Amino acid sequence: MNILLVEDEPKIRQGLRDIISDVIKHNLSLHEASNGKEALDWLRTGGSVDLVITDIRMGEMNGLELLKRIKSLYPELALIVISGHDEFGYAREALRYGVLDYLLKPIERVELATLLNKVKEALREKRGGDAENEQGDDQQEKGRLLIRKVKELVRQSLGQDISLQFLAEHVYLHPKYLSDLFKRETGQNLSEYVTKMRLEKARLLLKDTTLKIADIAEMCGFANHKYFASLFKQHVGQTPSEFRES
């Protein structure tokens, strides 16, 4: 995997390099540039790259300008922005150039790692599976097993409060780590998953039983039945009573 890292501060650049090499242990080719111009020049000289990670504020040619150029020259490149600016204007412009994500400094390791994994995954699929995934398999198998366990636990506890803490305690993981792992493995938030499963159960109950809607809401862990109705409508496209009658 070829990555171009554009960052004007050497210390930060070095730190990022460390994180990246931690996450991607095999076949990594990392090229560094200290500003946009340098990066672009390197690309023009034929540097082969899959992913560009760039800062926004840099001495010569800022990140946004660089992104713009890259987008027109190499539209298929994956882009990630890392910035200390939490300004909407910047983020919007960056999104317009098709960036994968806009990470805020100081960077959270897990956040960046998740993102990198996603890119890696996407590249692998694009290339149709290489020999390189052999190594990750063992770890990934372990992760999938864990996720399955969590999903089973969620299914069993739909009627009660399901907190991240509760799930994490059962699989002996730190809540934060579990949350990230779940997101990485399944592509959706744990909370979204829980809500989806609850609504799934509600659909079954609505169809198969004649229980009151408020009771069904409660059985599915939605103590506030109006909230339940609103979520149901949002996900199913019908209110619970409409759904039951249809």
Added chain:
Amino acid sequence: MPALPKFISIRTKMLFLLCCLITVPFLLSGMLTYQKYSANMERDARTSSEQIVEQVSINLERYIKEMERITMSLYYDDHVSQILEMHTGAFKDNSYLRSDELFKMSQMISSVIYERTEVEGIFIFALDGSLFSNLQETAKISWKPTDNSWMETARAKDGGLVILPPNDGSYYLEKPRRVISLARLLKDPLTNQVIGYVKVDLTSKGFEKILTSIQITENSKLYIFNEKGETIFPFSGEDKEEIPVNTSEVNTSKMLVSERETSYGGLHIQGIIPKSDLQSEARQLISYTLWISLASLFIAFLASVFTSNRLVKPIRHLHMKMKRVQNGELSERAAVTTNDEIGLLTSGFNVMVSQLDKMIKDVYELTIRDKESELAALQSQINPHFLYNTLESISMAARRDRNEELSQVIASLGRLLQYTVNKQERLIPLQEELEFVDHYVNIQTFRLENRLQVQVQVDLSYESLLVPKLIVQPLIENAIEHGMGNRPLTITLSTKLIEQDLWISAADNGKGMDAETIARIEQSLSRPSIGKEREQGKRQKGFALWNIHRRIHILYGEPYGLYVDRNVKEGATFHIRIPFNWED
């Protein structure tokens, strides 16, 4: 301040005033008119009754004189005295009278009373018991002293005229007749010896002719008494009226009395007019006045209700609006309906309120602008590029030294700063708030190491609910600041649904609070403003809690806010109660 007098509405006052204005003059003028009028009436009546009584006395005197002349003519008649002298013997019953004597007598008498129809009969009583009269067929020819007690009176008068009250002549053969009589003693003109009595019986006709036509007022009465005080007129007997025997018995306060004695015959004439007769007209006048004033009162009442309504209604309206303004509804304006003082007052009120409104808005906006500019200044001073790049450099340096923990704390610090400074939204998903809490806890854990543990037991479906920004983290901060003792502190953050409201609770197992502290916190939470210390920039203890409570309270109103749990055995527990809100 002196106590205000009791509240009396303008309407009542106006009503009272108008009633007074109407009643008092009417009553006064009515009373004066009545008094004056009745006095006049009395005076007029008295004058006219005196005149009438005088007239009556003159007429009566003339009448009596005429009648007396009849007896006088007999008195001086020779034949009469001759015949009577023959009958001066001792009294005996059933005396024999010669027919020529009777005839002569009767002729004599008849000639005297020719054409006098009111004369019932004239009787001459001889001393021996013989009785002569003009009524040959219908009268007895003898008399009895027991039936004729009047003779004593006549004898006492010694030839003078006696007027007798109505009596029933005992000498009529037919049924007794009610008559008034004139009588006198007959004497021989030469010897002056008593030779008999003469009695003239009169029907009431003569008197009636004089008296009955006289009527002073409707219920006025005329009485005539003789010298002895016996009633002559009206005739008693048939209708036993209440006849006052003398004037002293007449109640002068109710009656108007005029009296006169005839100069001849000794008759006493009494005219009595009941005052009620005189007053009846005055009474009528008074009753008219009363009715008119009652009607006016009623009209005045209606008028005052109407006018006071017109007056009071805009005032009430203004008062109501004022109340609303008092309650803080500064957008209220009162409608100006009248073009008078009240209208001026109302428009003045409107101007005042709108100025007040504007001033408050100005001050309010100014404060917000101040805060905004302060924040902007702060933000520009802390150049994000500089700050976050510095943090990032430190983080990377830490990483290079394999200090993952430090790197993570620096990342969290960055998030903390970004979250507090940048996001302007009031309501944010609970998840973001929890992430913020997570970063905060990261930093605190770094500082306190294993003395702090935070458990977040929030249902995953609740994470998308919307909550006011920065309400959870201060609870954790508070728990650490006040709850941290010697042993490790565990803070449990949990959510619950009670009565369809969302309760976010932060419970710790720390030092806890005594009842006094709880009371102080509750008291400070209930205050609408934090006081001067805050303005001076000193962060009062408990300001963070107060701030959470106030913000929730302003956003959602009663009963939402921050509450202290009194029922915990260990540590301290705070509850945030907010509406269950999942959409903007």
